[in-house]
Amino acid sequence: MVRIIAIAVAVAALLLAAWVFFLAWRNRPIGRPVLCGVAVAEALLLAQLVGAIVLVARGRHASEPLTFTLYLVASLVALPLGAWWALGERSRSGTSVLGVAAAVVAVLVQRLHQTWS
Amino acid sequence: MTGPGPDGVAGRQAVDEAMAAEAPAAEAPGVATPGASGGHAVPVAHAVPDMEVDPDAGDGKVHGPGRTLVAVYAVFAVAATSRAVVQILTKFDEAPMAYLLSALAGAVYIVATVGLSRPTALGRRLATGACAAELTGVLTVGTLSVADRGMFPDAAVWSGYGEGYFFLPVVLPVLGLWWLRRASRVAIAAGRDARGLLGEAPESSGGTPGS
Numbered sequence: 001m002v003r004i005i006a007i008a009v010a011v012a013a014l015l016l017a018a019w020v021f022f023l024a025w026r027n028r029p030i031g032r033p034v035l036c037g038v039a040v041a042e043a044l045l046l047a048q049l050v051g052a053i054v055l056v057a058r059g060r061h062a063s064e065p066l067t068f069t070l071y072l073v074a075s076l077v078a079l080p081l082g083a084w085w086a087l088g089e090r091s092r093s094g095t096s097v098l099g100v101a102a103a104v105v106a107v108l109v110q111r112l113h114q115t116w117s
Numbered sequence: 118m119t120g121p122g123p124d125g126v127a128g129r130q131a132v133d134e135a136m137a138a139e140a141p142a143a144e145a146p147g148v149a150t151p152g153a154s155g156g157h158a159v160p161v162a163h164a165v166p167d168m169e170v171d172p173d174a175g176d177g178k179v180h181g182p183g184r185t186l187v188a189v190y191a192v193f194a195v196a197a198t199s200r201a202v203v204q205i206l207t208k209f210d211e212a213p214m215a216y217l218l219s220a221l222a223g224a225v226y227i228v229a230t231v232g233l234s235r236p237t238a239l240g241r242r243l244a245t246g247a248c249a250a251e252l253t254g255v256l257t258v259g260t261l262s263v264a265d266r267g268m269f270p271d272a273a274v275w276s277g278y279g280e281g282y283f284f285l286p287v288v289l290p291v292l293g294l295w296w297l298r299r300a301s302r303v304a305i306a307a308g309r310d311a312r313g314l315l316g317e318a319p320e321s322s323g324g325t326p327g328s
Contacts, residue, residue, distance in 0.1 A: 066203050074195070085188065093181055097188040104192055107283075 002051035009048055009075075010109045012041040017102035020086075024096040030086050034098070038083050041105065045076055048109075068115045075108040183233060183296055189289065190230040193282075197274045198223030204271070212271035218258060222274040222286075225251050229293060238304070245297050252290035255279055259287070 016037050023030060052072060062068035082101025086094045201219035209216060225247050232244025259278035262269045269276045279286030 064203075064207070066207060067200070070199055070203065082188075089184065091181075093183075093185045096185045100185065100188050100192065 002048065002055070005044065005048045005051050006109055006113050009041065009044045010106050012037075012044055013102050013106040013109065016041050017099050017106065020095060020099035020102060024092050024099060027092050028095070029090040030083075030095055030098060035083065038079050038098070041102070042076075042079050045079070045105070048072075048112075049076060062116045064115050068112065071108050071112045071115060075105050075112065078102075078105050078108065183236075183300060186289075186293060186296055187230060187234045189285075190226055190233055190293070193274075193285070193289065194223060194226035194230045196282075197226055200274075212269060215269045215271045215273040215276065218254075218273040218275060222251070222254060225254065233293065233297075236300070236304075238301075241297050241301050241304075244293065248290040248293040248297065251286070252294070255286045255290070 016034075019037065020030065020034060023034065049072060052068075078101045079098075082098040085101075086098035088094065089097075197219055201216055201223050204212075204216040205220065229244050229247035229251060232240045232242070232247055234240070235243070255275045255278060258269075258273060258275035262273075262276035263278075272281050274282065275286055278284055
């Protein structure tokens with residue numbers, strides 16, 4: 001795993017989660033800034049995907065390839081799903097679903113790192 | 118279970134009254150609009166009601182914190198099930214007990230997710246059963262795994278009281294049961310059990326009216 005990207009993704013996801021949960025606590029709906037944050041985190045996740053593909057192409061591989069792949073896929077779909085849900089239900093609980101998704105991404109990235117090494 | 122007028126205007130009024138009684142601070146149920154930051158004249162954020170006291174909520178969906186709970190349960194259902202499937206497919210012999218238990222946990226989470234997402238009496242009953250099973254499972258497996266590490270060579274979802282999942286497996290069923298109890302009370306009070314309105318009722322006990 002490309003360590004830098006993994007750390008960046010984890011930090012971005014945690015910051016996003018904190019931000020979104022703060023909004024939920026204040027009972028605010030998510031707006032454009034949050035969606036930009038989601039886009040940044042998702043871009044980092046895509047960079048991580050590319051990094052993983054490059055590493056695998058060079059002959060490296062995870063100790064548990066199947067698990068690794070599943071985590072990678074899950075980390076990519078979590079934020080879009082959460083954002084879709086939060087936009088669909090503009091309420092405190094809808095917003096916190098996006099927060100949950102961001103927290104899940106942070107955990108997934110950590111697990112990704114574990115399964116790689 | 119069902120009170121009078123499960124579907125009619127009376128039921129709806131009962132809801133509104135129940136809500137109004139529980140949320141004196143509720144001015145406008147709705148998402149905070151951009152201008153609503155003034156709503157923080159109300160000191161505690163919890164005093165602001167969540168928005169799902171939607172009279173048209175008989176749309177077959179769960180609203181309020183229940184929805185967040187559904188999302189978390191869905192994550193656990195996917196995580197536990199897919200992890201168990203991978204483990205059973207690739208290395209079943211290493212720790213069959215742990216992997217089968219993880220699969221069972223995954224199944225329980227799926228039932229709980231489905232039950233929680235259905236705002237009907239049946240859904241609540243399903244979810245209550247699943248949450249109870251989950252709580253029993255996590256406490257039993259947790260205790261066994263702590264008492265005898267050798268019994269579970271590889272971690273299951275529930276081993277160590279769910280330590281691999283930030284102990285959420287212990288917390289979730291408690292939250293789930295609490296939510297279900299509240300939801301069924303709201304439904305009974307509203308007399309709309311059959312149709313199942315699960316609108317969010319604001320924190321009933323802690324609400325500081327008139328503050």
